[in-house]
Amino acid sequence: MSEETRFTADSLRHQTEAILHAWGMTDATARTTAALMVETDLLGVESHGVSMLPQYDTLRTSGRLRLSAQPQLLRDGPATALLDGGAGLGHAVSAQAMQQAVDKARNVGIALVGVRNSHHFGAAGVYARIAQRQGLIGMVTSSAQGVLLVPTRAAEPVLGTNPIAFAAPVPAGSHNAAFVLDIATTTAAANRVKVKALRGETIPAGWVVDGRGEPVTAPQSARTQVFDAPDGGLTPLGGSETGGSHKGYGLSLLAQVLGGTLNGGAFAPLHRRRHGPGAPADVGHSFIAIDPSFFGEPGAFAQELDAILDVLHTTRPADRSRPVLVPGDPEARQQAERMRRGIPLPAALLQQIRGLAAAAGVEDLLQTAPPTLEEMTA
Structure with a gap:
């Protein structure tokens, strides 16, 4: 299991918006996109929120994604x-x-x-x-x-x-x-496999199969099977x-x-x-x-x-x-909890986001979420 740090939703939104804008998005489009991505993380759907930034970067540098559209x-x-x-x-x-x-x-x-x-x-x-x-x-x-x-x-x-x-x-x-x-x-979204691989968590049997229909549960092997292998998949x-x-x-x-x-x-x-x-x-x-x-x-x-x-x-x-x-x-429960405690980012994803910001010439805008009263008295 990887370590995680919790960040405020506002700072994660500002960081995402700044990266997207540096990549060529207009102000309004970057603002809307960042807000929707962070809303997704607040809802606990981590596979489809800011964890997608590295993949978007790969797509834009390959010419498949036109962020100024x-x-x-x-x-x-x-x-x-x-x-x-x-x-x-x-x-x-x-x-x-x-x-x-x-x-x-x-x-x-x-x-x-x-x-x-x-x-x-x-x-x-x-x-x-x-x-x-x-x-x-x-x-x-x-x-x-x-x-x-x-x-x-x-x-x-x-x-x-x-x-x-x-x-x-x-x-x-x-x-x-x-x-x-x-x-x-x-059975599970591809990006849920990606997030589990980022955390080093075993993939449940039945999510991913190889070309013979056999389950793949090792985190990195499952990620490779889904995203890189010509056979097998979800x-x-x-x-x-x-x-x-x-x-x-x-x-x-x-x-x-x-x-x-x-x-x-x-x-x-x-x-x-x-x-x-x-x-x-x-x-x-x-x-x-x-x-x-x-x-x-x-x-x-x-x-x-x-x-x-x-x-x-x-x-x-x-x-x-x-x-x-x-x-x-x-x-709804995830949203209430994350609004109160912040959005958790695994160490591997945090490193990726900070790397993308640095490469885009964007300052680090992330702010760790303050501890709750329960955490301070625990």
Whole structure:
């Protein structure tokens, strides 16, 4: 296990923004991107937050990622729109797309805004939350740049981790957190393997397999298998055919079709054959917003969902020390804890971020989080 240091969210946001700006992002785009990345870390989704900076650096220096890109509106209608991300990072264009979907849904009930020619956008759930915080339902699907998922019965990867996210609001002031489902369609996201490797933690059996379908659990071996080996890779959600991996495989294809193919985005294996591995990824995303007030009395949906969550929370657990949770609970708890104690960075990642800042000519802006009262009196 590696050592960790906790930093304030504000300083991590400023550090990330400064690095992105030094790499060529405009002020506004860097500010939005850094805020979304750090929000992801606050929610405990470490695999998709600031830990992505080294990978973004590799992509930009190879010419596959254009950080100076500005989104372009290609088509616009009452309930739909299509944006071109300009081969830049997907965070800012995705936030813009979801907000457009929300605005349109308020007028017509439901809207879909698509993005093409984008790149990695972090955690899908942060965009679904944009709709949820405004009282709407949000849904997000995306294709991916990586070819990492090994389909059921296959020996080599074909699909990406292709996420699906869904968020729905509860009444203001509810004791329940919003219902937010944010899942990779693999058993575990590739970047969770990366984070475990950074910490030197064993990879759970069933996350990663080699070309013979055998589990790979050693941290560095699993990372190599996922990111560098031509065969093997991540299992579909379910882990094995007997465990229902065909469902994860099908959901990954669904996210590819709805998030990528619908919007003119690429299917990574075909894209590589046609354009070569050095071309921009042309990732596609779809952002759907639904206004519940079009389908019932104002506030009725949130009240009913709140009651449903209450039933789930009071369901008798098999182990009384482990109460029943609903999607969104773990992230809400992580956010509260990390706002109070700071965001932990493993030593290896901290070294990488400081190296990137130095190479970009950016000063070290990170500030360690002050100890809490409980820590001082422990």
